Amino acid sequence: MYIPVTLTEEQKALRSAVRSLFDAHMDEDRRRAAIDSERGYSEDLWQLMAEMGLHALVVPEEYGGAGGDMNDLRVVFHEAGRVLLTGPFFASAAMATPLVIEAATDEARRHLLPALAAGELVAAPAICEESGSWNLDDVRLPATVRGGEVVLEGTKHYVLDALVADVLLVVVRTGDGLALVSVAADDPRVEIERLETLDLTRRVAAVRFHGCTGRLLSAPGQDVIEQLRKALDAAVVALAAEQSGAMEALLESALSYTGLRHQFGRPIATFQVIKHKLADMTLDVERSLSASSEAARAFVDPAQRAVAASTAKAFASDAFVKAATEHIQVHGGIGFTWEHHAHLYYRRAASSREILGSPQEHRGRIVSLLLDDMPELAETAGVAGV
Amino acid sequence: MTLTEDVAQDRHPVETPEEFGARLRRWLRSATENLAPSATTFADRAATHAAMYDAGLFGMTWPIELGGRSLPTTYQTVFNREVAGFEWAIPDSSVTVGICAPTMADHGTPEQQARHISRMLRGDEVWTQLLSEPGAGSDLAAVSVRAIRDGDDFVLDGQKIWTSDAVEADYALALVRTDPGRPRHGGLSMLIVPLSEPGVDIRPLRDMTGDAPFNEVFLNEARVPVANLVGRENEGWTVLTTMLRHERIALSAGTAGARMDVDAFGALVALARARGVLDRTDVRDTLAEVFVQQRILDITGRRMREGLESGELQGPAGSLGKMGTAMAARAVAEATLKIEGMEGVAWRPDDGQVARRMREVLQFPKPGIAGGTTEIQKNVVAERLLGMPRDR
Numbered sequence: 001m002y003i004p005v006t007l008t009e010e011q012k013a014l015r016s017a018v019r020s021l022f023d024a025h026m027d028e029d030r031r032r033a034a035i036d037s038e039r040g041y042s043e044d045l046w047q048l049m050a051e052m053g054l055h056a057l058v059v060p061e062e063y064g065g066a067g068g069d070m071n072d073l074r075v076v077f078h079e080a081g082r083v084l085l086t087g088p089f090f091a092s093a094a095m096a097t098p099l100v101i102e103a104a105t106d107e108a109r110r111h112l113l114p115a116l117a118a119g120e121l122v123a124a125p126a127i128c129e130e131s132g133s134w135n136l137d138d139v140r141l142p143a144t145v146r147g148g149e150v151v152l153e154g155t156k157h158y159v160l161d162a163l164v165a166d167v168l169l170v171v172v173r174t175g176d177g178l179a180l181v182s183v184a185a186d187d188p189r190v191e192i193e194r195l196e197t198l199d200l201t202r203r204v205a206a207v208r209f210h211g212c213t214g215r216l217l218s219a220p221g222q223d224v225i226e227q228l229r230k231a232l233d234a235a236v237v238a239l240a241a242e243q244s245g246a247m248e249a250l251l252e253s254a255l256s257y258t259g260l261r262h263q264f265g266r267p268i269a270t271f272q273v274i275k276h277k278l279a280d281m282t283l284d285v286e287r288s289l290s291a292s293s294e295a296a297r298a299f300v301d302p303a304q305r306a307v308a309a310s311t312a313k314a315f316a317s318d319a320f321v322k323a324a325t326e327h328i329q330v331h332g333g334i335g336f337t338w339e340h341h342a343h344l345y346y347r348r349a350a351s352s353r354e355i356l357g358s359p360q361e362h363r364g365r366i367v368s369l370l371l372d373d374m375p376e377l378a379e380t381a382g383v384a385g386v
Numbered sequence: 387m388t389l390t391e392d393v394a395q396d397r398h399p400v401e402t403p404e405e406f407g408a409r410l411r412r413w414l415r416s417a418t419e420n421l422a423p424s425a426t427t428f429a430d431r432a433a434t435h436a437a438m439y440d441a442g443l444f445g446m447t448w449p450i451e452l453g454g455r456s457l458p459t460t461y462q463t464v465f466n467r468e469v470a471g472f473e474w475a476i477p478d479s480s481v482t483v484g485i486c487a488p489t490m491a492d493h494g495t496p497e498q499q500a501r502h503i504s505r506m507l508r509g510d511e512v513w514t515q516l517l518s519e520p521g522a523g524s525d526l527a528a529v530s531v532r533a534i535r536d537g538d539d540f541v542l543d544g545q546k547i548w549t550s551d552a553v554e555a556d557y558a559l560a561l562v563r564t565d566p567g568r569p570r571h572g573g574l575s576m577l578i579v580p581l582s583e584p585g586v587d588i589r590p591l592r593d594m595t596g597d598a599p600f601n602e603v604f605l606n607e608a609r610v611p612v613a614n615l616v617g618r619e620n621e622g623w624t625v626l627t628t629m630l631r632h633e634r635i636a637l638s639a640g641t642a643g644a645r646m647d648v649d650a651f652g653a654l655v656a657l658a659r660a661r662g663v664l665d666r667t668d669v670r671d672t673l674a675e676v677f678v679q680q681r682i683l684d685i686t687g688r689r690m691r692e693g694l695e696s697g698e699l700q701g702p703a704g705s706l707g708k709m710g711t712a713m714a715a716r717a718v719a720e721a722t723l724k725i726e727g728m729e730g731v732a733w734r735p736d737d738g739q740v741a742r743r744m745r746e747v748l749q750f751p752k753p754g755i756a757g758g759t760t761e762i763q764k765n766v767v768a769e770r771l772l773g774m775p776r777d778r
Contacts, residue, residue, distance in 0.1 A: 002700060002703050002706065002771050003686065003689045003690055003693055003699060003703050003706065004689065004692065004693045004696065004698040004699065005689060006689075006692055255772055255774070258774070259774070259775070266777075267775060269774045269775055270774075270775050270776075270777035271777070272761075272765065272777070274774075275764060275765060275768030275769070275774050276761070276764040276765075276768070278767075278768055278772060278774065279709070279763070279764035279765075279767035279768045279772070280709075280764070282706065282767055282771065282772060283706050283709050283710055283767070286686060286689075286706055287682045287683075287686060287710065290682050290685040290686040290689060291678075291681075291682050291685070293685075294681075294682075294685045311677070311678050311681055311682065314674070314678050315678050315679075315682055360671060362674075363670070363671050363674030363675060363678065364667075364670060364671070364674070366674045366677060366678065367670045367673050367674045367677075370651065370655075370677065371655065371664075
């Protein structure tokens, strides 16, 4: 980072503590070990993160959390992105936890949030269906509500970290609209199938519900689509932060390698064509940081939240893929090998570009929001412009 | 310089940033009440600028002894916000106040600063830069305009090019060769050149849009006092480096606080609506891409401004802002062409709007060339920010 991002002293301390933790526990060897392990992550590291309060960051204090804001979350996920942190931290802390905070009743929050904040409970959000759409309007999975209980029949696709979750948070469609339901992951009528993944550091499953019973978390009779949208925007901010952090690590990696690698009798970093690639990458790192920090700042402003989140996701997604591609290219043959970390970053980049909505989808959302919410924008500009 | 107590005191009312903003807003409204954007002349804009300065509403963050009010940078942020939408009513002072004045503040003598800076802030003096030459563009160390010492004067001979607004300008900061015996960077000096001097011949140069905002400046035995040296003799390269840093930040979108995103997006939406293509998916995608780029540039510009205020910004980071600005300019031009379609290919002679818009489109190369090409900015980023090895 070459252009400063304004952080509080606490956030600077948080950033350096998290960086030390991840540097020590998520180096290349440990990442490979985690990828090959059964659960896909180190439970020891999970526990250390819990002791540091990382699962509790945005949970309100009344539910046992730290009561932090989205910028705290952004700082932590930027660091998680740098090291391609494996495991359910993103699914549980950045997706499931905001879903409960935004869409669940006070009673349900009291039930779930303290355990989520302590890292004792792992929750996986089940949103997408066969279409692969992250647009909540496309949620079809029907649910029959009987009192506080809900009966589910159908399939959710692309569920992050379902195999290691204790509880699944399922977005369902009822007669009243969208509702949030929790289902125990070990329910015998829940079938979880691990899928093969492009991104080796993030596990994904398909989840089939065979008439199993869940617990209604949102208020009976209420359509919580707007609350769910806000929760997904929180996840988008965290994902964009991950993307900007990963890009920053790629820039450092490319910088270091091009300084060491000699061809034609000199470091390849002396070649202008290499310098310009790295200068472009630097600009993209800074722009992604601008986008994700602005999305974090704007999260509490209802008029700006959605546009800022989609702006960050649209930009950082494409920029990360470009950075991961150029990072392989400047490494030449060695960057194409299985052993090198370059492909892990590329896999993460290509995969997170789609997760939570593609850049095109977010750009479509931006235009719709700006035109719908700010009709005066186009009107006033029209007088002077045409 | 020595200051008496009464000069050192700000003669304007003590006001919070909010009060300052409110006063500026009222002032701008009433000052522009009887002016029409299309009928405003250079003289009108200059008069408004001077009156704004006299009211303590411009250059507030400059030190009192240099003609400012010594107010914190928050007031500049408020200024930038309030002045958005009134750009047509005041002259673009980015070269005089954004580039030349800070360079004079860094390297000028106390006498030079006292003589010029407050007049620059008031707009009484318009300044420009005499840097590029036909044989020295990206490679400014190849500057060949000679300045030969003759008593208390330098005598200047040679040609400068791409000089912005030289016709309106009163003074220029000129990079000249004072010692051809020294190696490239070593023999250069920075001089204040009054453009009304005999021997200074200014000829407008048409650019690809058909307008003539640039000039060629021919120097033919033009005499400039030795007292006009900014920085020491043969140390002009140091002065230039400072100047280019100010320039790259001044030329980066968003550093002035204007909302480029809403402006560019709004104009394109209005155009798409007028052309009946606002519902086309590819057009909407393009519109969003422009918004995203401009929005992120604005935020990056804000970070640069905050970094300048806190002293955490590394000077060469301005090159990043300039790279992004050049990219965004291309994106806006491309989007305009796409939305116009055939309407932008041919239009009736009485359709001034399309003609104006196409002239705007053809401006797109400027941000990637003027003030140092994008390629030079990338070298600066790689070598000065990232610390990659030089290869020269």
